[in-house]
Amino acid sequence: MGITKEDLDRIKEEAARAPRQNSIRVGYSTCGVAAGADVVYSALCDEAKARGIDVAVMKCGCLGLCSAEPLVEVDVDGAPHVYYGKVTRDVALKIIDEHVCQKKLVDNHIFEF
Amino acid sequence: MKQILIQDTNGNLRKELRDFHVALTTQLRDWGLADAAQVVTVADIGIYQKGIVAKVLPEGFVYVGLEVKHVPEIIEKTIQHGEKIASLAFEKKNKQLRLVLRNCGRIDPENFNDYVANDGYQGLVKALEMGPERVIEEMKKSGLRGRGGAGFPTWMKWNITRAVPGEVKYIICNGDEGDPGAYMDRSVLEGDPNSVIEGLMIGGLAIGASQGVFYIRAEYPLAIERIQKAINECYARGLLGQNILGSNFNFDIEIRLGAGAFVCGEETALISSVEGLRGYPRPRPPFPSVRGLWEKPTAINNVETLATVPYILFHGGEAFGKIGIEGSTGTKVFALTGKVRNSGLVEVPMGITLREVVFDIGGGVLNNRAIKAIQTGGPSGGVIPEQFFDTPIGYESLQKLGSIMGSGGMIVLDENDCMVDISKFYLGFCVDESCGKCAPCRIGGTQMLAILKRISDGKGVDDDLKKLNEIAMAMQKASLCGLGQTAPNPVLSTLKYFEAEYKAHVVDKKCASGKCVKLVSYSIIKDKCTGCGMCGRVCPAIAITGSRADKYSINTEKCVSCGQCFDVCKFGAVVRQ
Numbered sequence: 001m002g003i004t005k006e007d008l009d010r011i012k013e014e015a016a017r018a019p020r021q022n023s024i025r026v027g028y029s030t031c032g033v034a035a036g037a038d039v040v041y042s043a044l045c046d047e048a049k050a051r052g053i054d055v056a057v058m059k060c061g062c063l064g065l066c067s068a069e070p071l072v073e074v075d076v077d078g079a080p081h082v083y084y085g086k087v088t089r090d091v092a093l094k095i096i097d098e099h100v101c102q103k104k105l106v107d108n109h110i111f112e113f
Numbered sequence: 114m115k116q117i118l119i120q121d122t123n124g125n126l127r128k129e130l131r132d133f134h135v136a137l138t139t140q141l142r143d144w145g146l147a148d149a150a151q152v153v154t155v156a157d158i159g160i161y162q163k164g165i166v167a168k169v170l171p172e173g174f175v176y177v178g179l180e181v182k183h184v185p186e187i188i189e190k191t192i193q194h195g196e197k198i199a200s201l202a203f204e205k206k207n208k209q210l211r212l213v214l215r216n217c218g219r220i221d222p223e224n225f226n227d228y229v230a231n232d233g234y235q236g237l238v239k240a241l242e243m244g245p246e247r248v249i250e251e252m253k254k255s256g257l258r259g260r261g262g263a264g265f266p267t268w269m270k271w272n273i274t275r276a277v278p279g280e281v282k283y284i285i286c287n288g289d290e291g292d293p294g295a296y297m298d299r300s301v302l303e304g305d306p307n308s309v310i311e312g313l314m315i316g317g318l319a320i321g322a323s324q325g326v327f328y329i330r331a332e333y334p335l336a337i338e339r340i341q342k343a344i345n346e347c348y349a350r351g352l353l354g355q356n357i358l359g360s361n362f363n364f365d366i367e368i369r370l371g372a373g374a375f376v377c378g379e380e381t382a383l384i385s386s387v388e389g390l391r392g393y394p395r396p397r398p399p400f401p402s403v404r405g406l407w408e409k410p411t412a413i414n415n416v417e418t419l420a421t422v423p424y425i426l427f428h429g430g431e432a433f434g435k436i437g438i439e440g441s442t443g444t445k446v447f448a449l450t451g452k453v454r455n456s457g458l459v460e461v462p463m464g465i466t467l468r469e470v471v472f473d474i475g476g477g478v479l480n481n482r483a484i485k486a487i488q489t490g491g492p493s494g495g496v497i498p499e500q501f502f503d504t505p506i507g508y509e510s511l512q513k514l515g516s517i518m519g520s521g522g523m524i525v526l527d528e529n530d531c532m533v534d535i536s537k538f539y540l541g542f543c544v545d546e547s548c549g550k551c552a553p554c555r556i557g558g559t560q561m562l563a564i565l566k567r568i569s570d571g572k573g574v575d576d577d578l579k580k581l582n583e584i585a586m587a588m589q590k591a592s593l594c595g596l597g598q599t600a601p602n603p604v605l606s607t608l609k610y611f612e613a614e615y616k617a618h619v620v621d622k623k624c625a626s627g628k629c630v631k632l633v634s635y636s637i638i639k640d641k642c643t644g645c646g647m648c649g650r651v652c653p654a655i656a657i658t659g660s661r662a663d664k665y666s667i668n669t670e671k672c673v674s675c676g677q678c679f680d681v682c683k684f685g686a687v688v689r690q
Contacts, residue, residue: 002351004359005238008229015230027218029303030335031296061304063218064458068156073218080116080170085156105116110155112118112168 021056024048024095027071028059035069036088043092044072053100068111079103085111115150115192116170120158122454129180133165136181140188150192157455160205161476176201208473210436211460212444213420217304222339225346228307234352236423240315241360243426245275248319252422254430256442261287261378261415262493262519263595264441264508267422270412274320274402277410282322285387285406285413286313288329288336289371289378292491293542295522297446298416300458302329302336305420306343312419314357314364315426320412323363328383330371341368375492375546379594380405380413382548393550394594415520417446437463441507445518451488451525452479461506468502471525482527486610490519492539492546493599495606496526515606517599531628532611533618536604537565543600554597557588561604569629573619578608627689630674634690637678639664641686648678648687 026032026041044057055076063071068085072095075081079099084091084106091109098104117137121130138152160166163177169187174197176187183201190196211217220227228234240248252268259265274282286309290298302309313325329337344366347353355363369387371377377386381395384406405411421443425433434442441463447470450456454476461470467487471477478484486496495516497504504510511518526535544558561584564577585601592598608615617623624632637648637657644661656672659665667678667687679687 002354002356002358008234008238008358011226011229012232015226025218029300030333031300033335058221059223060220061217061222062300062458064214064300064460065455066457067455068457071218103114104151105118105153105155107154108121108156110118110153111157112155112159 022054022076022100023056023058023073024075024100025058025060025073027062027069027073029062031062031066032069032071037070039089040070040072040087040092043089044096047093047096048100051096051101053096055100065111071111074099076100076103080105083111084109114148115172117150117152117187117192118155118158118168118170119152120156120160120166120168121154122157122161130165132181133179133184136184137187140184141192144188144193146188146192157476158205159455159476160203161454161472163203166203172197174198175203175205177203206473208465208469209460210444210462212424212433212436213301213308213417213446214304214458214460215424216308217300220305222304222306223342225307225343225350228305232427233307234311234423236426237311237314237318238358239426240318241358241362245319245321248315248426249275251426251430252319255425255433256430256437256440257418257421257425257433258441258508259415260417260421260445260520262490262517264518267414267418270402270414271316271319273400274322274410274412277403279410281324281407281409282320283324283326283406283409283411284313284317284320284322285326285328285383285411286416286419287378287380287383287413288327288333288416289383290330290333290416290520291375291378291546292493292520292522293539294450294524295448295491295520297448297458297521299333299336301416301420301446302333303339306336306339307347308420308423309340309416310343310347310366312414312422313366314353315422316412316414316419317364318362320410322412323365325364325366326387326406327366327368328371328377328387329368330373330377332373337368337370344368374548375542376548376594376596379596381594383413384411393548394596396593417521438505438507440509441518445506445521447521447523449475449523449525451523452482452484452527452530453477453525454479463507464505466503466505467497470506470523471502475525478525478527482529484525485528485530486526486532488516488524488526488535488539488603489522490517490602491522492543493517493595493602494519494522495602496532496535496610497606498610515602515609517602529626529628531569531624531626532607532614533565533569533624534626534628536607537562537569539603540565540600543596547596547600551591551593551597553588553591554593554600557584557592558597558600560584561588561601565604568615568618569624570631571618571622571629575619577619578612578615581608627674627676627679630676633674633676634669635667635672635674635676635679636669636688636690637665637667638686638688639666641684643684643686645684647681647683651677651681653677 165179377392386392642664649657
């Protein structure tokens, strides 16, 4: 028996009820990967794991701001929800250190749109 | 803790910006508020030509036109008391409306549950409850027209295919996106694959097909991978196959790869390609809705069209039809590229003006140069000069200007772009991609390109422009498929709006933008030269020699007219003629 309408509703409800999780999203489409999103993604994962931080690092599609790729969206408790653009490995490490841990924003890389 | 974001977009306000930053940080310290607010320089707030711009978080107040004298007021009112200063405040309007890109970048494209949690497959649930006729009725209410370029009403295409008798029918998703500079479909396939699958299923239900095909170009490996994963997941969960969601609707999907021919985006050539034949177009009629894939009735829809379908079914056709303008409803995704500050994908409601897209969303032209025109619709489209930028975007309005909406490429051209060069590029693309089956496209394109090359080499003769027009007419009228019929459009529209520029090339043998290298020469004015030597360092032909004392000069024999010395000279000593 395949998935039913009730199953779909259940998945939706569970997701709505799930507690908000600290998350970092990396734009991981062709544009992002070409600009170095793979390096950024692994740097974020490794650093978060090494420090034992509870944050979900996710691969996502393209948000559309291609000139600012690789784009990283950070949504963690205690700090504003922002997008960082033109992220390199070094900036990724700063994001974990300054933004996620110290709750301070990283200079020069925030893009609002 | 508060954050004060200060926008630093590398503009010409460097000094003022630095002063403001210093004043803010020192005064915060003096007030003993250094720990209460963090000053952050940010790359972009998205507001331009408004002087120094800052945003205060968490309140989200945006202040523009800031000067050092405003600092105490900001600290006292906003930082200490969280009040908004009305005289400095600016309301930033978000001009984008993301329906097709609703999930792109927000969900994990490889996570089925993520899509379902964001109303995924609810459109299909509704479609199954409604049945095919009411689905088509809903699509009619929405007014959705094909997003691939031609703008044929989607409901009508489905209705015609549905009405043709036959047990076996097919629906194909056209993912052979080939316009230079356009990548809307790739982003949707990569960022939200399930939305396209859901759209394809709803389309299949509407026309009575139980087989869907994704035709995706092989140059999009990540898109193919994600679509395949999403299809596999749907099969694993029983969302594809027999008795979908407990109904009697059966549907299967397979992927076919395009091998990189532009003409395969044309529907009849696409069908040949799916059948394993050479990608040649066929004469229409019969249209694919009557006799398409394997001689069976077939509906072919573009990726963006299909990604819109679940939204329409879930939110209702009427709600969708209210967005946009009469005749062109809903939203359109554009790939904004070229000489624009924020290149990327934008999704806007129809009816927004070109100026709003380029300046308010795109942030204007790079390096503050003057804008000349924008090119829309890729090699089948045309250019629209600046005086028409206040035209609302719609299928008909762009057509009236001699361009088309097309699949959504939008390339910004500035004063350094030469229109002869632009039309040479697009026509060259179509000549390369012409399949060669019909003579008007094969021979006409080649001849037009030869004339354009002659013009840009300074060998143009008087009746070249007339000849271009004549061949273009013949190609438009007599070519077999859309590729040949529309290939002359970029030439015709540049001729229409920039005839003087063509004449300058033909008669005066001059190219004002310096793009046609055989028509320009460079020299250095001794009096203006400071002897810095930058020009000599960038010259790839080692044509520039000199010293600080003797100044520099260009050896015209060696010069290749690349213009790099012209761009690098800060003193206006290099001149172009």
